[in-house]
Amino acid sequence: MTSTTIDDAPFIEPSATAKRNYLNDEYGVLSWLLTRDHKRIAILYAISVTIFFFVGGIFAFLMRLELLTPEGDLFTSDTYNKLFTLHGIVMIFFFLIPAIPAVIGNFILPIMLGAKDLAFPKLNLMSWYIYIIGGTFGVIVIITGGVDTGWTFYTPFSTQYSNTHVFLTTLGAFITGFSSILTGLNFLVTIHRMRAPGLTWFRLPLFVWSIYATSVVIMLATPVLAITLVLLMVERVLHVGIFDPALGGDPVLYQHMFWFYSHPAVYIMILPGMAVISECVAAFTRKKIFGYKFVAFSSLAIAFLGFLVWAHHLFIAGISIYSAMIFSFLTMLVAVPSAIKVFNWTATLYKASVSWQTPMLYVLGFIGLFTIGGVTGLFLGALGIDVHVHDSYFVVAHFHYIMVGGTIMAYLAGIHYWWPKITGRMYPEWWARLSALLVFVGFNLTFFPQFLVGYVGMPRRYHAYAPEFQVLNVLSTAGATILAAGYILPMIYLGWSLKFGRKAGPNPWGAVGLEWATSSPPPKENFHETPTVTWEAYDYPAFLKAMRETQDA
Amino acid sequence: MAHAPDHADHVGHSPAHHQAPLGMYFAVFFALMGGTILTVIASHVNLGHWNTPVALAIAIIKATLVILWFMHVIHSPRMTWVIVISSFLWLGVLFVLMFSDYLTRIWNIY
Amino acid sequence: MRNPTLHELQHPGTSDDAHAHHHPFLQHHFEDLGQQHEASTLGMWFFVAQEILFFGGIFMAYSVYRHMYPEAWSAGAHHQNWKIGLFNTIVLIGSSLTMALAVWGAQGAKRKLTTVMLVLTLLLGMTFVGVKGFEYREHIHEGLFPGSHFTYVDHAHPELTRGVELFMVFYFTMTGLHALHMIIGAGLLIWFIKRAWRGDFGPEYYSPVEIMGLYWHFVDIVWIFLFPLLYLIH
Numbered sequence: 015m016t017s018t019t020i021d022d023a024p025f026i027e028p029s030a031t032a033k034r035n036y037l038n039d040e041y042g043v044l045s046w047l048l049t050r051d052h053k054r055i056a057i058l059y060a061i062s063v064t065i066f067f068f069v070g071g072i073f074a075f076l077m078r079l080e081l082l083t084p085e086g087d088l089f090t091s092d093t094y095n096k097l098f099t100l101h102g103i104v105m106i107f108f109f110l111i112p113a114i115p116a117v118i119g120n121f122i123l124p125i126m127l128g129a130k131d132l133a134f135p136k137l138n139l140m141s142w143y144i145y146i147i148g149g150t151f152g153v154i155v156i157i158t159g160g161v162d163t164g165w166t167f168y169t170p171f172s173t174q175y176s177n178t179h180v181f182l183t184t185l186g187a188f189i190t191g192f193s194s195i196l197t198g199l200n201f202l203v204t205i206h207r208m209r210a211p212g213l214t215w216f217r218l219p220l221f222v223w224s225i226y227a228t229s230v231v232i233m234l235a236t237p238v239l240a241i242t243l244v245l246l247m248v249e250r251v252l253h254v255g256i257f258d259p260a261l262g263g264d265p266v267l268y269q270h271m272f273w274f275y276s277h278p279a280v281y282i283m284i285l286p287g288m289a290v291i292s293e294c295v296a297a298f299t300r301k302k303i304f305g306y307k308f309v310a311f312s313s314l315a316i317a318f319l320g321f322l323v324w325a326h327h328l329f330i331a332g333i334s335i336y337s338a339m340i341f342s343f344l345t346m347l348v349a350v351p352s353a354i355k356v357f358n359w360t361a362t363l364y365k366a367s368v369s370w371q372t373p374m375l376y377v378l379g380f381i382g383l384f385t386i387g388g389v390t391g392l393f394l395g396a397l398g399i400d401v402h403v404h405d406s407y408f409v410v411a412h413f414h415y416i417m418v419g420g421t422i423m424a425y426l427a428g429i430h431y432w433w434p435k436i437t438g439r440m441y442p443e444w445w446a447r448l449s450a451l452l453v454f455v456g457f458n459l460t461f462f463p464q465f466l467v468g469y470v471g472m473p474r475r476y477h478a479y480a481p482e483f484q485v486l487n488v489l490s491t492a493g494a495t496i497l498a499a500g501y502i503l504p505m506i507y508l509g510w511s512l513k514f515g516r517k518a519g520p521n522p523w524g525a526v527g528l529e530w531a532t533s534s535p536p537p538k539e540n541f542h543e544t545p546t547v548t549w550e551a552y553d554y555p556a557f558l559k560a561m562r563e564t565q566d567a
Numbered sequence: 568m569a570h571a572p573d574h575a576d577h578v579g580h581s582p583a584h585h586q587a588p589l590g591m592y593f594a595v596f597f598a599l600m601g602g603t604i605l606t607v608i609a610s611h612v613n614l615g616h617w618n619t620p621v622a623l624a625i626a627i628i629k630a631t632l633v634i635l636w637f638m639h640v641i642h643s644p645r646m647t648w649v650i651v652i653s654s655f656l657w658l659g660v661l662f663v664l665m666f667s668d669y670l671t672r673i674w675n676i677y
Numbered sequence: 678m679r680n681p682t683l684h685e686l687q688h689p690g691t692s693d694d695a696h697a698h699h700h701p702f703l704q705h706h707f708e709d710l711g712q713q714h715e716a717s718t719l720g721m722w723f724f725v726a727q728e729i730l731f732f733g734g735i736f737m738a739y740s741v742y743r744h745m746y747p748e749a750w751s752a753g754a755h756h757q758n759w760k761i762g763l764f765n766t767i768v769l770i771g772s773s774l775t776m777a778l779a780v781w782g783a784q785g786a787k788r789k790l791t792t793v794m795l796v797l798t799l800l801l802g803m804t805f806v807g808v809k810g811f812e813y814r815e816h817i818h819e820g821l822f823p824g825s826h827f828t829y830v831d832h833a834h835p836e837l838t839r840g841v842e843l844f845m846v847f848y849f850t851m852t853g854l855h856a857l858h859m860i861i862g863a864g865l866l867i868w869f870i871k872r873a874w875r876g877d878f879g880p881e882y883y884s885p886v887e888i889m890g891l892y893w894h895f896v897d898i899v900w901i902f903l904f905p906l907l908y909l910i911h
Binding site for chain 1: 654661664669
């Protein structure tokens with residue numbers, strides 16, 4: 015069953031005005047730059063995050079080039095420091111944190127809820143502008159010499175000794191944080207107050223539960239980063255020792271405050287990925303997600319427990335051993351709800367008739383790679399192991415399995431899944447499958463060797479290494495090349511599809527959800543008439559019936 | 568995380584509002600003044616290591632008065648209570664787990 | 678023939694001829710003013726929640742260092758004039774009263790009362806900021822501004838000087854951030870004074886004043902904690 019349109023799925027017939035949609039409703043640059051329409055804002059974000067993704071990717075590629083040889087012969091160590099710092103900052107603050115929420119969430123969430131827009135459309139636009147301002151600071155830093163502290167800005171190097179643009183970078187990150195906060199706020203209010211009639215909490219798509227949990231984390235964690243960066247900037251400017259031991263401060267306090275945000279931040283990055291996965295699993299198995307309530311509550315549990323574990327980043331930094339034991343135990347706990355989600359998705363696949371379209375390929379990749387990443391996180395959470403592999407490539411591999419094997423794959427799954435809804439066009443399936451294969455092979459070739467090389471002692475953030483690690487590093491760089499190809503291809507065929515792709519109907523996948531009850535692309539107000547929801551989540555027969563009845567009425 | 572009243576709970580075309588009696592605002596104001604004077608007095612009395620908890624307790628009571636009455640939380644829907652309590656709870660998590668490190672460091676060993 | 682909304686099912690007889698009586702401040706993506714009011718109030722509460730974590734973060738750092746350097750913290754607090762702090766506290770709590778009364782007035786469509794109360798709130802708020810500016814100037818003259826201009830030496834306890842400087846970092850950062858929030862609040866108040874005078878607010882639509890109140894009261898609460906923690910350690 016690989017047809018991309020379902021002939022027997024009744025859908026609301028596009029009315030005579032359906033040719034007018036949010037894309038052609040108004041023309042001109044200002045109609046985009048001053049839009050309040052969440053769908054257009056999502057596209058503005060999509061363009062910006064994609065640009066930043068490739069900028070961050072270039073830094074990664076330069077690093078991998080250096081690491082082809084054991085000697086530090088391509089860049090000086092100072093330059094290399096800037097490369098990994100900028101790679102981290104760009105990827106985390108300007109790609110991973112905004113991507114799925116601000117692109118897919120912004121576009122799809124209101125439609126999924128049956129709303130006309132988010133609760134605060136102007137605030138939504140302001141979020142994008144704040145993101146652009148923060149991003150501009152980032153670009154200025156890159157152009158004028160970069161920053162070399164690591165994305166973690168550990169003190170006192172960042173405050174006292176670094177000769178690079180620490181202040182500008184932290185200011186850029188500080189500003190970008192507000193973009194995140196305002197988006198989270200918008201999502202929370204929209205989910206609470208703008209659901210369509212009949213859309214009770216337990217009828218919500220699991221995407222919404224995960225985005226809700228993400229938004230809670232954003233609201234509670236990001237402000238702590240903001241104040242930490244303020245103190246960093248104060249120290250940098252005034253040279254007072256807030257975090258400098260020479261002047262009475264405690265650098266570990268900085269690490270505590272930084273990671274209080276940055277650990278939940280990784281859940282800000284993965285929960286939206288999980289949101290997409292739930293939707294795609296349901297759509298391509300055409301089944302209800304197994305254990306809906308477990309998955310829903312797991313999202314909330316991840317959000318909650320994710321706040322209790324931050325000091326596992328400080329195990330060897332000088333915190334008390336008693337505190338370390340507490341955090342280690344809590345770290346073990348946080349894996350449980352993630353595991354519950356993986357079990358439930360897998361159980362949904364059991365005896366399902368799976369349709370192997372591109373989104374589903376990325377989903378499979380996610381489930382496997384996220385599991386590996388998550389399990390290696392448990393290894394790192396065990397104090398004894400962490401002493402040996404902390405700050406090694408083992409850690410680097412762990413978080414890339416989750417962020418790249420997890421989040422980025424989920425982002426690609428979501429982009430492909432909702433592409434027909436967003437653009438009204440289908441992407442070319444075989445090219446997309448090829449890309450997915452390149453991404454999967456390239457990813458594993460890049461990052462699996464890093465587990466091995468880290469385990470036997472190669473430290474992270476070093477531009478030179480012991481010669482016995484070279485083979486694995488060369489494999490890793492080779493993988494990075496394949497991965498790059500896998501990321502560049504979609505740019506080409508997705509762009510192609512905008513003009514030449516097959517036109518998509520309202521529900522090409524035959525999936526359940528309010529977004530599939532309106533035309534592709536949707537009209538500016540999302541629905542010609544606000545729907546009333548009478549079906550349970552992922553209840554395909556009931557959804558079909560409701561669609562038929564609306565059509566007949 | 569408790570679940571919000573859903574769409575069905577929002578009432579009517581107009582915002583449902585409970586207008587508190589005017590005198591209530593002045594009563595809270597005078598209570599806050601009283602609390603402020605009390606804080607200053609208490610800080611000048613030597614209570615040993617109880618000075619800080621007393622000052623904090625008075626501040627918490629004052630804040631509670633502002634939250635419940637000036638910010639109308641006492642008449643607000645359950646979701647508002649959830650937000651207020653959760654924020655302070657999260658702050659509590661920050662403090663407790665942070666101090667679990669600082670209070671158990673054995674400084675003299677090194 | 679579209680399906681009735683849940684709202685209409687619950688309130689038979691009302692119909693969606695709202696467009697005929699479209700309130701000028703009803704935004705198009707909301708069904709009615711009630712939903713708009715609830716959304717904006719909820720939004721401001723979420724904003725206040727993240728502000729609690731923002732200020733909470735620096736309160737936490739303050740607490741850690743107070744735990745580490747209790748004498749330096751006490752010495753630092755002695756440099757603050759508690760009488761000025763008390764005055765400012767009274768001013769700010771007064772402004773909270775006037776703000777609450779402004780909301781009360783807006784709910785009752787009392788245009789003049791609302792405007793007067795908002796103006797009083799603004800004046801009291803500006804008094805607070807002005808006094809703070811005076812305090813800052815005094816500190817700078819005494820050489821207590823942290824960094825390269827920190828010339829103060831504690832002659833009685835020279836070993837506490839570094840700790841006093843650290844205290845002053847927290848003093849300036851915490852009160853500075855607080856004052857910044859007040860200044861932003863003042864800007865918003867000016868805008869609302871204009872709207873109140875224009876007669877925008879009434880029982881149907883007063884949520885902007887209400888959420889302004891929420892913001893202002895929150896800033897007041899921060900000061901309720903700052904006063905004893907920065908001025909009254911003995």
